[in-house]
Amino acid sequence: MASGNKKRLFAAAATVGVLSLAVTACSGGGDGGSGSGSDGEPVTLEFWGWVPGLEDTVAEWNAANPDIQIDFFRMTGDDGDKIPAAIDAGTAPDIVQMSSHSLPGHIVNDRLTDITEYAGDLEDQFTPSSWGTVVFDSAVYAVPQDSGPSGLLYRTDLFQQYGIDVPTTWDEYLDAARALHAADPDVYIAQFSPNEAGFWIQSVWQNSGSWYGIDGDSWQVTVNDDASMAVADVWQTLLDEDLVKVVEMWTPEYWAEVNDGTIATINYGAWFPALLKESAADLSGQWGIAPTPTFSGSDAAGESGGSVNVVPRGTEHVEQAVEFISWLNASEEGTTHLIDGGVFPSAYVGQENSNLLVEDEYFGGAVANQTFADAAATVPDSWVDGPTFDLTQDALKDAFAQVANGRLTFAEALDQVQAKTVKDLKDMGLEVRE
Amino acid sequence: MTSASPATVAPRPGRSRGRLSGGLRAAPYVFIAPFVALFVVFLVLPIVIAVYKSFFAVQRSGLGFGGGEEAFVGLDNYVQAFGNSEFLRSFGRVLLFGAVQVPVMLLIALALALLFDSAMVRGKKFFQLSVFLPYAVPSVVAALIWGFLYQPKVSPIVELLRGMGVDPQFLAPGTVMWSLVNVVIWSVTGVNMIIIFSSLQTVPREMYEAARIDGANELRLALQIKVPMIMPAVLLTTLFSIIGTLQLFNEPMTLRSITSNISGSYTPNMAIYQTTTLGGNLNLGSAMAVLLGIATMVLSIVLSAASNRKKGGAR
Numbered sequence: 001m002a003s004g005n006k007k008r009l010f011a012a013a014a015t016v017g018v019l020s021l022a023v024t025a026c027s028g029g030g031d032g033g034s035g036s037g038s039d040g041e042p043v044t045l046e047f048w049g050w051v052p053g054l055e056d057t058v059a060e061w062n063a064a065n066p067d068i069q070i071d072f073f074r075m076t077g078d079d080g081d082k083i084p085a086a087i088d089a090g091t092a093p094d095i096v097q098m099s100s101h102s103l104p105g106h107i108v109n110d111r112l113t114d115i116t117e118y119a120g121d122l123e124d125q126f127t128p129s130s131w132g133t134v135v136f137d138s139a140v141y142a143v144p145q146d147s148g149p150s151g152l153l154y155r156t157d158l159f160q161q162y163g164i165d166v167p168t169t170w171d172e173y174l175d176a177a178r179a180l181h182a183a184d185p186d187v188y189i190a191q192f193s194p195n196e197a198g199f200w201i202q203s204v205w206q207n208s209g210s211w212y213g214i215d216g217d218s219w220q221v222t223v224n225d226d227a228s229m230a231v232a233d234v235w236q237t238l239l240d241e242d243l244v245k246v247v248e249m250w251t252p253e254y255w256a257e258v259n260d261g262t263i264a265t266i267n268y269g270a271w272f273p274a275l276l277k278e279s280a281a282d283l284s285g286q287w288g289i290a291p292t293p294t295f296s297g298s299d300a301a302g303e304s305g306g307s308v309n310v311v312p313r314g315t316e317h318v319e320q321a322v323e324f325i326s327w328l329n330a331s332e333e334g335t336t337h338l339i340d341g342g343v344f345p346s347a348y349v350g351q352e353n354s355n356l357l358v359e360d361e362y363f364g365g366a367v368a369n370q371t372f373a374d375a376a377a378t379v380p381d382s383w384v385d386g387p388t389f390d391l392t393q394d395a396l397k398d399a400f401a402q403v404a405n406g407r408l409t410f411a412e413a414l415d416q417v418q419a420k421t422v423k424d425l426k427d428m429g430l431e432v433r434e
Numbered sequence: 435m436t437s438a439s440p441a442t443v444a445p446r447p448g449r450s451r452g453r454l455s456g457g458l459r460a461a462p463y464v465f466i467a468p469f470v471a472l473f474v475v476f477l478v479l480p481i482v483i484a485v486y487k488s489f490f491a492v493q494r495s496g497l498g499f500g501g502g503e504e505a506f507v508g509l510d511n512y513v514q515a516f517g518n519s520e521f522l523r524s525f526g527r528v529l530l531f532g533a534v535q536v537p538v539m540l541l542i543a544l545a546l547a548l549l550f551d552s553a554m555v556r557g558k559k560f561f562q563l564s565v566f567l568p569y570a571v572p573s574v575v576a577a578l579i580w581g582f583l584y585q586p587k588v589s590p591i592v593e594l595l596r597g598m599g600v601d602p603q604f605l606a607p608g609t610v611m612w613s614l615v616n617v618v619i620w621s622v623t624g625v626n627m628i629i630i631f632s633s634l635q636t637v638p639r640e641m642y643e644a645a646r647i648d649g650a651n652e653l654r655l656a657l658q659i660k661v662p663m664i665m666p667a668v669l670l671t672t673l674f675s676i677i678g679t680l681q682l683f684n685e686p687m688t689l690r691s692i693t694s695n696i697s698g699s700y701t702p703n704m705a706i707y708q709t710t711t712l713g714g715n716l717n718l719g720s721a722m723a724v725l726l727g728i729a730t731m732v733l734s735i736v737l738s739a740a741s742n743r744k745k746g747g748a749r
Contacts, residue, residue, distance in 0.1 A: 081711065084714070105714055107498075107499055108494065108497075108498035108499060108501065108502070109492075109501055109502075109714060110500055110501025136497075136499065137497060137499060139499075194694035195690075195691070195693075195694045214497060217496040217497060218496065218497070219497060248691075248692055248693060248694060250691070251581075251585060251691070251692045252582060252585055252587075252588045253585035253586065253587045253588055253692070256585075256587035256588050257587060260587075387498060388713065390711075390712035390713065391708070391712050391713045394698040394708060394712055395698075397694050397698065398694065398697045398698055400694065401607075401693075401694030401695055401697070404694070405606075405607050405695070424713065427514070427715070427718075428492070428494055428498065428715070429491075429492070429493050429494035429495065429498070429502065430494055430495075430496070430497065430498045431495065431496050431497065
């Protein structure tokens with residue numbers, strides 16, 4: 001009896017919730033209502049994603065778009081590993097969220113739909129760096145969702161205590177590192193984490209570099225090109241002079257070092273502060289944010305990659321699927337939901353959203369996301385992912401472990417990863433130009 | 435009388451011999467059908483598919499966009515697997531791992547089993563359960579827990595040792611394998627102890643009395659009566675342990691998240707995972723998996739042959 005009442009209460013509450021969402025959607029004047037199946041019949045699309053709160057987003061869309069109904073499935077754990085098998089078996093969802101880095105790996109296995117026809121004109125709505133990650137050989141394979149433009153998080157208290165200026169260039173960064181470590185041998189300006197390739201990608205990207213490129217009908221591998229070697233110089237100096245703490249990222253050990261004040265700056269993507277707040281809550285108010293130090297002759301910030309929405313091969317209603325992901329990722333309402341879910345949107349309309357640009361107590365009242373939004377506009381569009389991205393990233397981790405142990409230099413490690421990547425691509429039967 | 439007895443049993447089935455005995459004949463097959471179905475679908479078929487796939491490769495050209503064609507390539511994948519030094523090194527690594535881990539673990543398991551059997555231990559049930567309990571902890575969780583204890587800043591063990599003037603590096607390149615050995619020993623000693631202990635229970639007690647009357651003390655009793663009697667059980671656990679070592683995956687994979695000194699192709703299974711899941715090359719991965727299977731089989735056969743010869747020689 002009691003449980004029956006409860007169920008009814010839930011049903012009523014859910015109905016009210018959906019209705020109110022429908023009302024807000026309508027009053028919001030969204031253009032979502034225009035969509036319908038090309039043959040006039042309503043279609044139902046399955047959508048796999050992981051941004052928090054997407055259930056509400058989808059409910060709002062469904063209420064406003066009776067002709068394009070979205071069936072949302074929340075991805076957890078290693079659900080992403082099911083995607084290739086599901087596509088190959090013809091049972092894939094119609095829309096999938098995935099890392100931008102994994103796009104080419106899927107494209108060379110013919111798992112994604114070329115959506116240039118429907119999404120090609122979205123280009124102007126996204127930052128060049130995000131749009132650059134979804135276009136391969138002039139074909140559009142995804143719509144960008146969120147990204148991670150970089151910012152320099154730094155311990156205001158430590159920098160003040162030792163009278164050190166917050167560095168604006170990488171040269172100043174090295175000086176600040178020396179000054180900090182000299183002032184207190186227990187303090188390091190940063191950590192070196194062999195297991196976190198994101199830091200590396202971000203700096204190479206900032207320096208207008210990339211691991212891969214496309215030249216006509218062949219892949220280029222540029223893991224050890226000049227842009228990357230300039231990053232290697234900075235890190236080799238930091239490591240040689242013992243200015244960084246070697247610790248693996250995301251481990252209890254890492255968070256202990258952060259909380260102890262061993263690590264004075266963390267230069268990372270827009271999605272990182274949420275994790276920092278969670279694992280170092282006690283340091284609230286002691287962090288500040290500044291633009292990432294720049295390479296000489298450029299004011300560009302870095303980027304470590306984000307997630308995108310793709311339409312797997314075999315999807316019947318490509319046009320409708322793209323209509324939904326365009327709304328989700330490039331409209332005011334859609335990006336508001338993404339922001340509420342805690343991600344940093346790739347579209348300009350999202351980066352200008354007042355919900356995103358709020359004062360952040362953790363950073364002493366600074367509008368941290370303004371720094372990231374400013375950074376997003378400057379990130380080069382140089383980065384190109386390649387079909388062996390995961391293997392290259394794994395090889396980089398292994399090589400960097402040797403660097404941390406003093407068995408290789410950064411330059412030697414990059415040479416090793418370059419050779420491995422070329423071999424992996426050739427093993428796949430692909431054309432490679434070094 | 436003797437010729438009559440079959441007749442007294444016979445009448446009931448005799449009346450409808452054909453139908454019933456037909457049903458009886460079918461019964462065992464019906465009972466094992468579920469097993470056979472699952473066995474075929476989830477073991478035999480995957481093996482057949484893996485072997486089949488290992489002779490093919492996806493042929494691509496240019497940028498490779500739009501996919502490729504799977505074509506027969508004979509033994510190319512096997513040649514490639516043998517040419518992969520990281521993959522070959524991973525075999526050497528697990529063999530070294532096993533050469534240390536298996537004997538140490540079995541000696542501890544044997545010693546504990548003999549101790550529990552010797553009636554010298556009080557609270558036997560409690561201690562037996564305590565030794566066995568780690569086996570109930572999933573290997574990923576075990577690796578996570580030990581991983582915690584290996585990280586200097588958060589480990590009470592490191593803190594304790596540092597207090598004594600020792601600065602242990604559990605995750606350094608030279609020591610991480612032994613830290614891994616420790617996790618595996620902690621996990622599996624209990625179950626091996628149980629197998630050996632139950633084997634001890636089957637030894638006739640009269641033999642102990644006879645030995646005692648002949649003047650053997652507990653130590654001699656253990657070494658010269660008990661150990662030879664339970665040798666088959668020890669060999670069985672050895673075999674299982676060696677197979678387990680070759681299959682090593684969960685523990686190193688989990689510890690890799692806290693130390694890069696465990697590479698992405700640290701064990702054969704990790705190398706296969708890297709090739710298939712990260713590299714997306716199912717064909718090459720299949721060939722590597724077949725090679726691992728063959729290596730495991732060969733090692734098992736060699737080991738059982740060696741133990742059989744030893745048994746034969748002893749008699």
